Amino acid sequence: MTDVAKLANVSQMTVSRVMRNSGYVSESVINRVVSAATEIGYVNNRLAGGLAGADSSLVGVVLPTLQNRVFSEVLSGVTTAFSESNVQPVFGVSEYSQRVETQLVLDLLAWRPKGLILSGLEHSKELRDTLLASSVRVVEVMDIDGRPIESSFGFSHRKAGWEMAQHLLGKGYKRFAYVGCQPNRDLRAVKRYKSFCNTVHRAGAQMVVTKYSDEPSSMLIGRQCTEAILREKHKPDVIYYANDDLAAGGLMHCLAHQIQVPKQIALAGFNGLGFLESLPMQITTSRTPRFEIGTAAAEFVSGDPKELVEPVKVDFAVDLVAGDTT
Amino acid sequence: MTDVAKLANVSQMTVSRVMRNSGYVSESVINRVVSAATEIGYVNNRLAGGLAGADSSLVGVVLPTLQNRVFSEVLSGVTTAFSESNVQPVFGVSEYSQRVETQLVLDLLAWRPKGLILSGLEHSKELRDTLLASSVRVVEVMDIDGRPIESSFGFSHRKAGWEMAQHLLGKGYKRFAYVGCQPNRDLRAVKRYKSFCNTVHRAGAQMVVTKYSDEPSSMLIGRQCTEAILREKHKPDVIYYANDDLAAGGLMHCLAHQIQVPKQIALAGFNGLGFLESLPMQITTSRTPRFEIGTAAAEFVSGDPKELVEPVKVDFAVDLVAGDTT
DNA sequence: AGTAAACATGTTTGCGCAAACATATTCCTC
DNA sequence: GAGGAATATGTTTGCGCAAACATGTTTACT
Structure with a gap:
């Protein structure tokens, strides 16, 4: 200079x-x-700039994975929102591990970010305490069922599970199955599942099978689990999948084996991923506004750090899309 | 301290x-x-650390989009490689615009990154000149057909196009079609296309249709384009798609309309995305090592900045996977 | 014309850290 | 037990920038 x-x-x-x-x-x-x-x-040189007192214009983003479209869409929303400002996201993937997440965030804090975007409301106590003590703006995305560190932008998984159960009960289904993956990692899916089960039971219907895979979720796993379920003795008349990839995999199994959907088996997913549109049948699912949550979170954390902002909890309601698989 | x-x-x-x-x-x-x-x-405080002379341990990553699985897998590879070291990726999305890309990189350079990961070999002259003059390590990923700024980790799209043409010609197909999206954005797909056409023509066969969509590629677009092509007067006997999403969409169209694949129409894609495995038919495609390219690039740029490293051009060969759609 | 505001520039200082260069203090070797 | 190496600690300095605080110079309004 x-x-x-x-x-x-x-x-x-x-x-x-x-x-x-x-x-x-x-x-x-x-x-x-x-x-x-x-x-x-x-x-x-922004290092010097940051050191000399200007805000660092970095925002830390830590997501559990990029293997899942859901989170790459969240990230996409984040980067889109930042493209206007001159804020830059520093990125980390926790692989669903609270330990890794804590370490990543601690490393990120060394860059004196103006904000932090995390996923979900479940974190290590250490992380929670550190962030409560620090002055960075924190947004937790994709969930609002719980106590956020500061602000949360997401939706209620419990409500989503309840809503889908209601829909399926309304259609007259009686024997329910569930397919999920890695329940000790995807805590949000578990919230949906529990709420779904409760609703089913309260209506006097029953869960006949619950099938979990240890693999990360994918269409292939969905296909395999579906095949396994349909070979069981007590066949369900509808399968609720933890997400659309699994559900689409289930549909592929049915297509490949001429199984009538929804007559022989009905299918429902979660997320409302874009590719569902192109499938031969429209899968019933709950649409989640992933991109929008990303942009909203990005805008929130990148606001003027001087102005005090009240923590908010924003519910981006999910939208049940009844397809022709139920 | x-x-x-x-x-x-x-x-x-x-x-x-x-x-x-x-x-x-x-x-x-x-x-x-x-x-x-x-x-x-x-x-x-790493701002101070960086300023005081230690290397900044930031790496800039600029990719054209996150809407496409391909690039989120590259990014996934990058973050995986960084999870071991204490290097942090700063991320940007160019939306396939050289102008945006240039701006993003210029902004990133203000953080004095130790390295930069870009996508493709086509950049603005300004960007190229700036990076040649600067001392950051630069890796361009996903393409090696051209003159890299410094190092490139990728594969030959020309070779991939040639190889697929050879495969299809070998199977006896004579009337070829191509489906692509946004040819002025996805320059790498164009390289494959040109090479594919040349090979087809040299073998005495012909391209009967080339269909481009202005929309970003998706299964739905693939499905729609396929439908349009199959309504044309001069029907092809095989369609080469710019990527697997389009090809899978094509397959969906055929499944939904009981069109025999490959008897009535054969299909081929590009990338070898994971979800193909779960489809009712295995689509012929060229598998590209996206994750591996990401990790390799990340490791390369995050090496000790003091030791001089010769620019390298690494060919992660694509792998033609013959499925049952050709 | 007089004065307060708006405008335009300059000087000093410190952010938090790690190189570069001291000193000590041990340890080993012949 | 002398002397060099290995080990352990401290002092000074500057990275490049932007706050904080001057100090001029216009303009605007009475």
């Missing part, structure tokens, strides 16, 4: 003002500084 | 040594410092 200042015949501070366009600088000086900067190829 | 130093009764510099575990520090001092740091909840 000093070099630019010399070339433009002004003080370093004036260059700083031009770069951030803050304070008063005359038109002519701006031009001189800008051309001087371009001439010597000056690149602003 | 000074506070920790006081509490542990040592100098600030010794604390610094303990934090980075570099240099000589005695066992007892380490313990004292660590417990002092924990006691006051000290969080290392």
Whole structure:
């Protein structure tokens, strides 16, 4: 900056003002500084800027995985929101481990981010305490069933489970099955499941099978679990899947074996992923606004850090889309 | 750090040594410092660290989109590789725009990253010049057909197009169609397409239809384009899709309308996405090692910045997987 | 014309850390 | 038991920038 200042015949501070366009600088000086900067190829050093007191304009984002479309869509929303501002996301993947998540966030805090976007409401006590004590703005996305550290942008998984159960009960189904993956990792799916089961039982219907895979969720797993369930003695008349990938896999199994859907077996998923539209049948599912949650969270954390913002809990309601598989 | 130093009764510099575990520090001092740091909840400030001369341990990652699984898998590979080291990726999405990409990278450089991971070999002249002049390690991923800025980790799209054409010609197909999306954005698909056409023509066969959508690629678009092609007067006997999403959409159309694959129409895709496994038929495709390219690129850029590394061009060969749709 | 505001620039200082360069203090070797 | 190496700690300094606080210079309004 000093070099630019010399070339433009002004003080370093004036260059700083031009770069951030803050304070008063005359038109002519701006031009001189800008051309001087371009001439010597000056690149602003944000490390120094951050250290000297400006806000760091970094936001930490920690998600459980990128293997699942759901989270890459959240991230997509986040980056889209940041593309307008000059905020940059620093990214980490926790692999659904609270230990890893805690470590990642601790590392991120070393960059003095202005905000943090985490996934879900379940974190290690250490992480929770650290963040409560720190001054960074924290948003937890994709869930609101619980006590957020600060703000949460998401929806109620319990309600989603209840709603789907209601829908299926309304359609007259009596014998329910559930297919999920890694229940000790995907805690939000478990919330849906429990709520779903409760609703089913209260209506006097029963869960005839619950099938969990240890593998990460995928269409293939959904297909395999469906095949296994349909070979069981006590066949259900509807399967509720933890997500659309599993459900779509189930549909593929039915298609490949000429099993009538929903006559012989009905299927329901969760998330409302875009690719469902192109399947031969429209799968009944609950649409979740993943991209929107990402953008909203990004905008929230990247606001002016000086202005105090009340913690909020925003419910981006899920939207049950009745397809033709139920 | 000074506070920790006081509490542990040592100098600030010794604390610094303990934090980075570099240099000589005695066992007892380490313990004292660590417990002092924990006691006051000290969080290392990497802005200051970076400014003071240590390498910043940030790596910039700019990809064209996250809507496409391909790139979220690359990113997944990158983050996986970084999870071991204490390097953090700063992330940006260019939306396939060279202008946006240039701006993003310029912003990233302000963080003095130790490396940069970009996608493809086509960039603005400004970006190319800036990066050639700078000292950050640059890796361009997913393509090697061209002149990289420094190093490139990817595969040959020309070869992939040629290989698929050879495969289809070998199967006896004579009338070829192609379906793609946004050809002025997805430059790599165009490379495959051109090479594919050349090979087809040289073998005396012909391209009967080429269909481009202006929408981003998706299964639904693939399905719609396939329907349109099959209504044309001059029907092809095989369709080569720009990617697996389109191809899978094509398959869905055929499944939904009882069109015999490959008897009435054969289908081929590109990428070898995981979800293909679960479809009722195995689509012929070229498997690309996206995750592996991500990890390799991440490891390459995050190496010790002091040691000079020769630029490399690594060919992660694509792997043609003959399914039962051709 | 006089004065307060708005405008335009400059000087000093410190953010928190790690290189670079001291000193001590041990340890080993001949 | 002398002397060099290995070990252990401390002091000074500067990275590049932006707050904080000057100090001029216009403009605007009475």
